[in-house]
Amino acid sequence: MVLEEEIPRFAAWIGPALLWYLFAGSLVAVLVAAVAWLVQSALYGPLAAGDRVYRGVLSGLVDLSGMSLRRIWALSRLAVQESLRRNVLVVLGIFALIVLFAGWFLDPTSVNPGKLYLGFILAATSLLVCLVTLVLSVFSLPADIRGKAIQTVTTKPVRTGEIVLGRIIGFSIVGTVLLALMGGVGWAFVVRSVRHGHEIAAEDLVEIRNDDGVSTGQEGRTSLDRGHRHRVDIATNGTGRTDTVQGHRHTVLTVKSGVQNGSSDQVTYEIGPAEGLLEARKPLRGTLRFVDREGRPSAKGISVGAEWSYRQYIEGGSLAAAIWTFGGLTEQSFPEGLPLEMIVRVFRTYKGEIERGIAGSVRVRNPSSGLQSDPFYFQAKEYTIDSLTIPRTLATTSADGGTRQIDLFADIVSNGRVEVVLQCLESAQYYGVAQADFYLRAGNGSFAFNYAKSCLGIWFSMLLVTAMGVMFSTFLSGPVALLATLSVVLLGQFREFILRLFESQVTGDTSIVPGGGPIESLYRIVTQTSITLDLDPSTTVTAMKTLDTFLLAPMRLGAALFPSLATLGTGDFVAGGFDIPVDLLAAHAMETFGYLMAFFLVGSLCLKAREVAS
Amino acid sequence: MPSQNAVNRSEREIVVETRNLSKTYRDFWGRSKKVALKPLDLEIRRGEIFGLLGPNGSGKTTTLKLLLGLIFPTSGEALVFGRDATDVSKNERIGYLPEESYLYKFLDAEETLDFYGRLFDMPPEQRKQRADALIEMVGLSRDKKRQLKEYSKGMTRRIGVAQALINDPELVLLDEPTSGLDPIGTREMKDLIIDLKKRGKTVIMSSHLLADVEDVCDRIAVLHLGELKELGRVEDLLRVTDVTQIRAKGLSTNAHEEIRALLKRHGGEEIEIGNPRTTLEDLFLEVVRDTQARPGRRARTSGISDT
Ligand SMILES: Nc1ncnc2c1ncn2[C@@H]1O[C@H](COP(=O)(O)OP(=O)(O)O)[C@@H](O)[C@H]1O
Ligand SMILES: [Mg+2]
DSSP states (O other): OOOOSOOOOHHHHHHHHHHHHHHHHHHHHHHHHHHHHHHHHHHHOHHHHHHHHHHHHHHHHHHHHTOOHHHHHHHHHHHHHHHHHTTTTHHHHHHHHHHHHHHHHSOTTSSOHHHHHHHHHHHHHHHHHHHHHHHHHHHHHHHHHHTTHHHHHHTSSOOHHHHHHHHHHHHHHHHHHHHHHHHHHHHHHHHHHHOOOOOBOGGGEEEEEOTTSOEEEEEEEOOOBTTBOOEEEEOTTSEEEEOOBTTBBOEEEEEEEEEOSTTOEEEEEEEOOOBSSSOEEEEEEOEEEEEOTTSOEESSOBOOSSSOTTSEEEETTSSOEEEEEEOOOOTTTOTTOEEEEEEOEEEESSOOOTTSOEEEEEEEEOTTTOOBOOOEEEEEOTTOEEEEEEOSEEEEEOTTSOEEEEEIIIIIOBTTBEEEEEEEOSTTEEEEEOGGGEEEEEEEEOHHHHHHHHHHHHHHHHHHHHHHHHHHHTTSOHHHHHHHHHHHHHHHHTHHHHHHHHHHHHHOOTTTSTTOSHHHHHHHHHHTOOTTSOOOOOHHHHHHHHHHHHHHHHHHHHHHHSOOHHHHOOHHHHHHTBOOOHHHHHHHHHHHHHHHHHHHHHHHHHHHHSOTTO | OOHHHHHHOSTTOEEEEEEEEEEEEEOTTSOEEEEEEEEEEEEEETTOEEEEEOSTTSSHHHHHHHHHTSSOOSEEEEEETTEETTOGGGGGGEEEEOSSOOOOTTSBHHHHHHHHHHHTTOOHHHHHHHHHHHHHHTTOGGGTTSBGGGOOHHHHHHHHHHHHTTTOOSEEEEESTTTTOOHHHHHHHHHHHHHHHHTTOEEEEEESOHHHHHHHOSEEEEEETTEEEEEEEHHHHHOOTTOOOOOOSSOOHHHHHHHHHHHHHTTOOOOOOSOOOOHHHHHHHHHHHHHHHSTTOOOOTTGGGGO
C-alpha cells in the first residue's frame, strides 16, 4: 500500500494539532464575524451592525448553555422518523444488489482477490452510507423551512443548536445502522468469497530423493480451485506447505487412516484454509535514504520519468542502494530473527525473461560500526510481497576474504537500530522503492478487528458528511447545500494537488505543478502548448496567471479549512492486509470530533441568524 | 416563578410591548421588497384578549411573527414578558398557532403532542397526561392514532390548537384561528378562546373576520397596509355617540308615526328603523375609505390609555 507520510504518534501529534485547531478556529470565527458585520452594515449601518453581531454571538453562546438532552433526543428521533419515511432502507436493497453483482464481475483469479474484494466492498459501503446521510441531511432542514414546520418548532424553547445537533445525531444514527448492516454483510461476503480449499491425492505427489536415494519428502500440485493451484512440498514428517499464489498459502497435513491388509495404509492429504489472504500485519517501519551509483549518499533515488514520484529508483549493477534504518529492536520482540517483508517495484529497461524476477540482494548493517552481513539474494517480482527472515546467526566476510559467524543482536543491532541495505544486481534494471515498502513484521492483528476499524473510518466520514450537510443546509437551499458538500468532498479528494498547484501559482515555480491553473491550462489546450513549456511573458499571460491565482485562492482556502474525507479512509490498510495503527485512528477520531464541533457551531449560529419564517 | 413575579401578576402587568416596531421584507440582495409593518406601538396586558384586525396582507401575521422572534424587526423592538422577542427562553410560556398548522405530517396526534412536549423538556408522565387531556379537549380521541396527513382541515386546526397549549402557556398567539372552520368549529374555537381568558391567559389573535373579533376580543387593533388605524376597546370603537338606534317589536304603523313625530319634535333627523348592521364592518370600511382620502393618517398610539 502507499503511505505518503509517516504516521505520527498520537501523543506527539495531538499537541500541535490542538494548537492549530484553536488558531484556525479563532481565525475563522473572526472572519465570519467580520463578514456578518459587513453584511449587516450594508443594511443597518456600521454601529447598529456591530451591536447586532455582538448580541447575536452573545445570545448564541447563552443558547448553547441552555441545551437540553431531551430536546436534542426528540429532534434526533424526528430525524430518524423522517429518514424512515423517506425510505432510506431501500439503500440496503441497492447494497445487496451491488454485492450480488460483485460476486459476478470481480475476478476471483486476480493477483490478490482479498485485496480486490475488500477494496470494493469497503468503497461501496463508504459511498452508499455517506451518500444516503448526505442527501438526508442536506434536504431535511430546507424542507422544514419551506414547509414551515420549523416555525412550530422554533416557537418552542428550542435552541438552534439543538435543531442542528438533533439532525446530525438523527441522521448519523441512520448512517450508523446502515453502516453496521452493510459492514456485516460485506464482511460475510468477503470472507465467503475468498474462502476456498484445494485437494491433492496421493497419486499427484512424487517422492523426492537425494543423491543417496533417501526420500526427503514429496512434491506435487493441488487441484485447480478459484482459478489457481499451488505447488506442494511435504516433508518426511508428513506436514507441508504450499507455495504462495494470489497472496496466500495453505498448510498440508498427511492423514493416515485404517490399517487394512497389513501394510497398505489409506493415505489422504488435507489442505488447510488459505493463510495470508485476510490479514492485519503490524509493520515496524523505518526511515529510508539512498546511495547513488557512485556510492555517495543522496537524498533521492532516480526518477524514471512517467512514474509518480512516490517511489524512488535505484540502478542495478552499481553501488546504488536503498537503506532503511529500523529502530527500537529488542531481542525479546524478535527472538527468531528479523521478519523482513519487502515490496519492490521493478522497472525494466529491457524485458529479459519476464517470468523470472530481477535479482537483488539485502544485507543488514550495524549503523554505528558499519559491520555488515553477507547478502541474502532474492528475486523481485511486481505486485508480490517478498518475505525474508534475517536469522539470528549471520555470516560476514571480511576484507581479507575470511568468513565468520556473527550474532544479529550482539553484533549488528546497535542501540536497537539496524540498517537494511537493498541493491539491485542486474545492470540496466531498476528497483523502485518507497519508505513504506520495507518493514519488519512485528506482529499480527486480528483481521476482523481491523475490518471493524476500517468501518470506524467510514463512520468518521459519514459523521463529517452529515454534519457538513446539515451545516450547509442552515443557510443554503437543499440542492445548493448538496452541491456545496459535494464540492468540499471533491476538494478533499484533490487537496494535495490544490495545495501544490496554488504554491506553484504563487511562487511562479512551474516545476511544482507544470501547466498552471484552470485558465492557463485551457489556453494551453487551445493553443496546443506543452505543459512543460514556459509561456512567453506578455500582458495576456500575466492577466491569465493573475486570474488563475484568484480562482485558485478560494479552493486553497477551502482545502485548508475543510476536512479531507480521502485521508480518513483506511480501506487501503485493510485491503493491503495491514493493521490500521491505533495512533492513526485516534488522530482521525480527534480530527472528526474537531470538525464536528466546528460544523455544529457554525450551523447553529447560521440558523440563529436566519429568519426561518420569511 | 420567582416571588417578584407574583407581585407583577396584577391586572396591569404588561405582557407584550412593541416600540416603534417595523418590518420591511428584503430579497436575497438586501433590497427592500415589501414594507409589511410600519412603526407600531402596542401594549398588551395580562388577561386580555387582544385582536389584530385587518384584511389579507395588512401585516397581522408579520406582527405575530415579530412577537415570536421568527423574524427580526427592521427597526424598533418587541418585548414579550419584558424580554426581547428573539430570546428563546420566553417560549416556555408561549403557545402559538400558526396560520396553517405547520406540523409533521408523518406523525400521528399522540406522537405530535409527545414531540412538542419533549421540546418543552417535559418528563414522560407529564407529557402523556397533557397530551391525553388536550386530545380529549379538542375532540380527537378517536383519531389520535392516525397520521396527520390523513386529517381534514378542521382536525388539523384542532391538533394545531392542542399543540399550542401543550405547555399550558400564559400567552397564546393565534393566527387566524377561525379561518377555514365551519360555523360550529368557529363557535367552538371562540368558546375555547374565552375559556382561555377565564383561566387567566393572555390571548393575541388575528383575524380578517370582523364578527369573530367583535365577539371575543377585549381590545382590537385595526391594521391596514401595515399601518395601525384604530386601537381601543371594542365597545368604545363601536359606539357611535351621535346616532340613536331604535329597535322595537310589535309596534303598529300608528306607533311608528308617533315615534317619527316625537323625533321631529326633538330636532332629531330620522335615519332608518330596521335591522342593525354589523357595525364593526362599518368601522372597518370607514378605515379603508379614510386611508384612501387621507393617506398616512395614524391611530393615536397611546391607545392603551383609554382602557
Ligand atoms: N416573506 C415575505 N417576503 C416578502 N413579503 C412578505 C413576506 N411575508 C409577507 N409579506 C408581505 O407582507 C405583507 C403583510 O403580510 P402578512 O403579515 O402575512 O399579512 P396578513 O397576515 O395580515 O394577511 C403582505 O403584503 C405580504 O405579501
Ligand atoms: Mg396572515
